[in-house]
Amino acid sequence: MTAAVRTSRVSKSYGAFVALKDVDLSVEPGERRAIIGPNGAGKSTLFSIIAGQKPPTSGSIFIDGADMTGARPDQLWARGLSRTFQRNQLFQNLTVWENVELACAAHHRGLFKSVSRDALDDEIGGVLERVNLLGSHDVRVANMAYGEQRQLELALALAGRPRILLLDEPTAGMSPAETQAMLRMMIALPREITILIVEHDMDVVFSLADRVMVLNLGEVLADGTVREIQGNRNVSEVYMGKAL
Amino acid sequence: MTVADVIVQRRSKPFVALRLWSVLALMIAAFAAAPFLGMPQFVQALVIEILVFSLLALSLNVLLGYTGLVSFGHAAFFGIAGYAIGIIAIHISTDILVTFPLAVLVAALCAVPIGWLSIRLSGFYFLMITFAFAQMVFVAAFRWKPVTGGSDGMIVPGATLFGAPILGSRESFYFFVLAVFTVCAALLYAIVVSRFGRTLVGIRESTPRMRALGYNVRRYKLAAFVVGATFGGVAGVLNSLFNLFIAPESAHWTQSALVLVMVLIGGAGYFVGPIIGATIVLLLQHWLSSYTEYWGLVLGILFIVLITGAREGIAGLVMQGWNHLRGKGP
Amino acid sequence: MLDFLIAQTLNGLVYSMLLFLLALGLSLTFGMLRVINLAHGAFYLMGAYFGLTAWNLTHSFWAAIIVATVGAAIVGMLLERSWLQRFYVRNELDQVILTFGFALVFADIMKMLWGKDIHSIPVPPLLSGAVHIAGTYFPAYRLILVGVGVALFVATWLAIERTRTGALIRASVADRVMVSGLGFNIRLLFTYVFGFGTAIAGLAGVLGAPITGIYPGLDFEVLITTLIVVVVGGLGNISGAFWAALLIGLAETYGKALYPAAASFIIFGLMAAVLLIRAWGRDEEDVE
Structure with a gap:
């Protein structure tokens, strides 16, 4: 089976500093894969390379077998790849509804493609329902609580009906209660969506992911099922005393 | 609450823009009637100037207010179209059906390469390259x-239509500018509320x-850039036809700065903001310049106060006050 | 022809050094405070006027230099403390508008205080002679100016690269949060750096006065060229500013002498080209 997301010997260096070195990653369709590692391990760099935000210094990225190295985010999106941001990227001065409308309108673009008002409204409402934001549809994003903004962040990524979803620290900065709510939402996502998640919270990682890849100092330290990673000595050492 | 409830609720909301447009339509009707009610010629000239610069500011607002691109060189297209109509009128034809569209087209065509290069930069660097x-x-x-x-500068020949001179009188030009402004403002409004605008x-x-x-x-930014330049070009054409003269100052950076000021004072991102801004700046300029040579000082203080106290310009202040009243009211 | 070339080169170098002094403050302010100060040109003119008044009172060029530098520093620090400081968290457009507002206000206040006439400060007698080098006479004052520019470049470079305060400045250019976490009084440091920048601009104003003259509008003229220098050199990059000042200063001087019609066209084109080359091929999110 062709991997949904595959990186082949991806490296990234900034001058003399090597942020990533020969990283091979392969995520099967429908798989939920987490990337973990201590600060500075290169998780974010790998994530932004896969998301098309920056090109790798060397190596290639394949989406469904097609070479997408150096492709722009909008080109990756056209391949069914969607993402959330670690720091919210929302349309702050628009309402929740208008935010999702912009996201849903994205796949109804083109001169000869048009969608009826009713269909679009139903679609927007459906997305909001899935992330429990229907009640706040008319609230300006800037006036929303942080936890709700994170939910909207997820909503915008889902609006594109992605086949592959990249989640960049979805629970960053959330309270334990908000984290639990977000986790439930992520677990409830359709299984056919391939998920690649970078996350600090180990509870979230181990409850959501099928497989986990551990990065340390820009290199792959371990790659395996949740159970394998939990029992891996090297990984515990890297996390120095942190119980996994 | 179900999805259907929310949709019903959203669709029953009053259409606010309608109120705004009825006010604007009334104002345009009043301006159209004014010459018949004895509006003096010099006031007509002032209104023409305000409408021309309102259109220029509206066109910049597509970039500044809606797309968030701070162009410090918008006067370039005002100037390009202003010169183009003069050059076309001298060398090809003075017929307005030729000069007007052709001059605007020249501005739009110049905006394609300039915009294509400029939009590769953002923030301060975008400002500097448009300035350059x-x-x-x-x-x-x-x-x-x-x-x-x-x-x-250059003398711009008066416009003709099928060989006959037109727009020769102040009054006829006043109606012409009012009509062109109304059409362009309506077009710009349609653009910013369209899916493209959103x-x-x-x-x-x-x-x-x-x-x-x-x-x-990038494609959208370029489109916004060209749209802005096109309508800026219309303003430039009107300006040349009105003054029958064009000088390099029309494209100078101080002119770009002035339009930027108009948009910011009125309220970037609000559709009527630039009109308010252009009106206030031009009225202040006319009124103050007969009292003081320190026009820059007034403008500078206005800047400082505005950016410190009211970032969203006068339109923003009005909206805040309006929402405040409605929130507190019965 | 050779004489002409040498004379133009010297003129270009003098102009470059004045530009560098201006760019130094602007670039440093941006690198550290992330503020684009469009009132920077006003400090050049302010320095020149302060110097003019001091010279009129004392007939001492040295007094003029001191008054100009200190005066520009004080006004700069007052501006930073009273107004600019609040704007560090705001976006760059807000800062640009605020400082542009101050540029307009300063311009008119100076017009009120010193009038609209063109003034000048004479070269001090000690430096008014000419130096004979390799068969050509050079005005001593201009040679000194070039020396001052180079010396200030070296001194600032050393101060930033080699001293403790310099390390702090470099660190805060790189990461402001980190430095304030270390407990340094970063606010005060910002004020001093801003004051240093305006002081050097004031110094450039008084030193340049015998050459450029002093007149309303000069502030915006030098501001524009300085902005070009700073952009070409890279915002926040001191040695970049130095080389860019040389490039722009010489290009404009030769351009004016050889092909006056295109001189300013060349420098604007140069800036656009540098900006585009730097941005080309990079993703737009990487370009600040």
Whole structure:
């Protein structure tokens, strides 16, 4: 089976500093894969390379077998790849509804493609329902609580009906209660969506992911099922005393 | 609450823009009637000037207010179209059906390469590169004497229609400008509320998100740039036809700065903001310049106060006050 | 022809050094405070006027230099403390508008205080002679100016690269949060850096006065060229500013002498080209 997301010997260096070195990653369709590692391990760099935000210094990225190295985010999106941001990227001065409308309108673009008002409204409402934001549809994003903004962040990524979803620290900065709510939402996502998640919270990682890849100092330290990673000595050492 | 409830609720909301448009329509009707009620010629001239600069400011607002691109060279297209209509009128034809569209087309065509290059930069660097291009236009106008008349400026021949001179009287030109302004403002409004316009707002609010949502942001930015330049070009054409003269100063950076000021004072991102801004700046300029030579001081203080106290301009203040009243009221 | 070339080169170098002094403050302010100060040109003119008044009172060029530098520093620090400081968290457009507002206000206040006439400060007698080098006479004052520019470049570079305060400045350019976390009084440091920048601009104003003259509008003229220098050199990059000042200063001087019609066209084109080359091929999110 062709991997949904595959990186082949991806490296990234900034001058003399090597942020990533020969990283091979392969995520099967429908798989939920987490990337973990201590600060500075290169998780974010790998994530932004896969998301098309920056090109790798060397190596290639394949989406469904097609070479997408150096492709722009909008080109990756056209391949069914969607993402959330670690720091919210929302349309702050628009309402929740208008935010999702912009996201849903994205796949109804083109001169000869048009969608009826009713269909679009139903679609927007459906997305909001899935992330429990229907009640706040008319609230300006800037006036929303942080936890709700994170939910909207997820909503915008889902609006594109992605086949592959990249989640960049979805629970960053959330309270334990908000984290639990977000986790439930992520677990409830359709299984056919391939998920690649970078996350600090180990509870979230181990409850959501099928497989986990551990990065340390820009290199792959371990790659395996949740159970394998939990029992891996090297990984515990890297996390120095942190119980996994 | 179900999805259907929310949709019903959203659709039953009153259409606020309708109220705004009925006010604007009334104002335009009043201005159209004014000459018949004895509006003096010099007031007509002032109104013409305000309408021309309102249109220029409206066109910049597509970039500044809606797309979030701070262009410091918008006067370039005002100047390009202003010169183009003069050059066309001298060398090809003075027929307004030729000169007007052709001059606007020239401005739009110039905006394609300039915009294509400029939108590769963002923030302060975008500001500097649009500034650089505009100054290059200014220098060309200033130095290319055989074509532009250099620093002396250029006399623009009066317009004709099928061989007969038109728009010769102040009054006829007043109606002409009012009509062109109304049509252009309506077109611009249709653009900013369209799906295209909302996409521009998305780019202003979060460019990375728009890219991640599959929008080709550069293409949209370029389109916004060309739209802005086109309507800026219309303003330039009106300006040349009104003064029957064009000088390099029309493309100078101080002119770009002045339009920027108008948009910011009125309220960037609000549709009527630039009109309010242009009106206030021009009225202040006319009124104050007969009392003081320190016009810059007034403008500077206005800037400082505005940016410190009211970032969203006068339209923003009005909206805040309005919402406040409604929130407190019965 | 050779004489002409040498004379133009010297003129270009003098102009470059004045530009560098201006760019130094602007670039440093941006690198550290992330503020684009469009009132920077006003400090050049302010320095020149302060110097003019001091010279009129004392007939001492040295007094003029001191008054100009200190005066510009004080006004700069007052501006930073009273107004700019609040704007560090705001976006760059807000800062640009605020400082542009101050540029307009300063311009008119100076017009009120010193009038609209063109003034000048004479070269001090000690430096008014000419130096004979390799068969050509050079005005001593201009040679000194070039020396001052180079010396200030070296001194600032050393101060930033080699001293403790310099390390702090470099660190805060790189990461402001980190430095304030270390407990340094970063606010005060910002004020001093801003004051240093305006002081050097004031110094450039008084030193340049015998050459450029002093007149309303000069502030915006030098501001524009300085902005070009700073952009070409890279915002926040001191040695970049130095080389860019040389490039722009010489290009404009030769351009004016050889092909006056295109001189300013060349420098604007140069800036646009540098900006585009730097941005080309990079993703737009990487370009600040």
